[in-house]
Amino acid sequence: MTELDLTILRTQVEGPVLTPGDPGYAVETATYNLLTPMAPAVVVGAATLNDVQCAVHFAAEHGLAVAVRGGGHLQPRTGAGQLALTLDRMTSVEIDPVAETVRVTGSPRWTEVIDAAVPHGLAPVSGSTGTTGVVGYLLGGGMSPILGRSYGYGSDHITEIEIVTADGVHRTCSPTTEPDLFEMLRGSKGNAGVVVAMTFSLIPLVGPVTAGGVWFAGERAAEVLPVWRDWAQTLPESATTSVAIQRLPALSDIPYPIRGAFVVHVRFSSIGDPDDAAKWIMPIRELGAPLMDTVGDLPYAESWTIHADPQEPLPYLDRSMGLGALSDDTITALLGQVGPGTGCDLVSVELRVLGGALDRPPAAPDVVPTRGLPYQLFAFGVGGRELFEHNTRQLDGMIDAVRPWDYGPKMVNFVSPEEGLTPAHLAAIYGPHLYERVVALKERFDPHNMFRINHNLVAG
Ligand SMILES: Cc1cc2nc3c(=O)[nH]c(=O)nc-3n(C[C@H](O)[C@H](O)[C@H](O)COP(=O)(O)OP(=O)(O)OC[C@H]3O[C@@H](n4cnc5c(N)ncnc54)[C@H](O)[C@@H]3O)c2cc1C
Incomplete structure (x- = not known):
């Protein structure tokens, strides 16, 4: 990756393209856990879907692993030689009070969804803290300390996910469209690609x-x-x-x-x-x-x-x-x-x-x-x-x-950044049958393992 390559990328995207030492790089790569700082070779602050697709194509061309930072609460395997993506500039939260759903884009934190939903007498199946990224939480299932035992995992309420996969293609998946991708996404964190939007249902909750x-x-x-x-x-x-x-x-x-x-x-x-x-x-x-x-x-x-x-x-x-x-x-x-x-x-x-x-x-x-x-x-x-x-x-x-x-x-x-770093440990976390399934899906949707800056779901 040369300076010229980066200059070309900058002409293709709307958001900033930053390298170590650039003003704004530290903010763009900040994490909640200060023990797991990100240090990518380049970070793209995506402002549009096209930015995400250009960044993924760029990473593929230059053999870079892609990291996605949402709320920054759980970043295993951070290090140099990576392309990081942030989606804060794409963030929106749109409540449909009649359908009792919300469509989020980019990288909202739970506080933003809660604040938008509560005035409509609705609540998301959110976690213990408002600072967690909505997408990162839901890709891991998501256990709510208030609504979990009544309504199940947060991911049970997702109806549609939009994602850019390693081939740079923008896909929409649901229980009926690309159901295998929809299956993989709910529980495998960032292993399948860059999630750019999600729609999920909210729980009617009037009063305290x-x-x-x-x-x-x-x-x-x-x-x-x-x-x-x-x-x-x-x-x-x-x-x-x-x-x-x-x-x-x-x-x-x-x-x-x-x-x-x-x-x-x-x-x-x-x-x-x-x-x-x-x-x-x-x-x-x-x-x-x-x-x-x-x-x-x-x-x-x-x-x-x-x-x-x-x-x-x-x-x-x-x-x-x-x-x-x-x-x-x-x-x-x-x-x-x-x-x-x-x-x-x-x-x-x-x-x-x-x-x-x-x-x-x-x-x-x-x-x-x-x-x-x-x-x-x-x-x-x-x-x-x-x-x-x-x-x-x-x-x-x-x-x-x-x-x-x-x-x-x-x-x-x-699963902490220090855990789940080997296929054997991940197989124990998922159980052998489910692990076999998720690895098969990973090989299908990310055959070259571009999305490996995570608890990486690969065969042992
Ligand atoms: C204080 C605290 C309280 C918590 N409470 C709960 C709780 O009550 N219930 C619960 O279930 N969990 C809880 N968690 C865990 C939390 O849900 C996970 O750590 C979650 O992954 C954090 O997501 P994030 O976006 O904030 O973190 P990030 O570090 O930004 O992302 C975490 C992972 O998700 C992936 N990811 C994030 N956004 C995207 C995207 N757009 N596309 C693709 N991949 C993406 C990243 O690549 C990374 O692998 C808590 C964590 C903390 C630190």
Whole structure:
């Protein structure tokens, strides 16, 4: 790739074509996780569909792998020698209140869709934080802490996807048009090409939900976790819960009872009758002496406050595992690594309860591997390169301790940049049959593996 090649590309596209050192390059390649910076040889800030197609043709001509940055939350395999695409300049969000659908183009974040949908009494099956990219989330299935157990994965609601594949062709796929491509896209992240638009249905949701958190002193983890586990099994599908053992930083946006504290954070949400929800949360309240209790009416637009994930980019290392069971022994093993008195300083160790509609098959085939998974474990430690080994040791120690309960498959949205880097590991995450299927689809739609800057779905 010469300077002349880049000059020619610049004449073909409307958006900026930037190389390292150019003003704007750092912004264009910024990621949420500061431990996974992107460093492509060239980044194209696509402003039109033609820009995306030109960039893909350019990458093919010059043998460059293509990376797509949406919300920038999950970028494995970043490095030099790549062409990166951003789609922010193509972003639009168009609600159809009659059909109860939304068509998004480019790279919206969940906040943008939620803010557009809520005034119509509608809500997307969005994730725990508004800063996540809509497309990146939905390509991985997408588990919503409010609507997941009632309405399934976010990707179950997609009706149409527009994509530019490695041959530069703009394709539209749906359950009836190019159904194999539609199948592959829902669960394989960015392995098939550059998604430029999506249409998906929204959920009618008038009025607030009942949601929030109850925080207890972290020293009570061995008391709270078994009660939480047993209680979670009694909840109807319209209610969702997770629990997190957290060593919270002393930041000014964290309220005082929990600022800088070691806590057990029980999260709860219900889209059912508020009076019922008030009864359902009682067993957790009866544990007594919470540090803080915010469960009450919550507008969907504030759904991100349930998990209260960090909003600003930060350096972090994470690990996840699908757990097939959460027995007393599992809890003991987990707390033996991350509980009180262990010296652990991971910021968050979270268990999400799945089930309900998340277990039901999709209307059209997909490659989401986690239907039937009862629990998802996700943990992260914050810190730069100097804490890399320290955090790796803590996270791997935790994973090793709960390995006897490893379900095999786990949510692809929670596979960290350091995981899923070999076909064998990815086959375990998808399960062997589904992996064989998704690899066959990958070979068909991206035969030269142009889209490999991701958890790359290739044969072993
Ligand atoms: C704080 C936090 C909270 C989270 N909460 C949840 C949650 O509640 N539920 C859940 O399911 N997940 C959750 N996630 C995981 C998140 O959904 C995934 O990391 C998701 O992939 C992020 O998408 P992104 O666009 O923000 O990230 P990016 O890093 O931009 O993209 C992630 C992947 O998707 C691909 N991609 C993105 N856009 C496109 C596109 N237009 N075309 C082709 N490929 C594309 C990229 O190539 C990359 O491989 C959370 C993550 C974080 C950091």
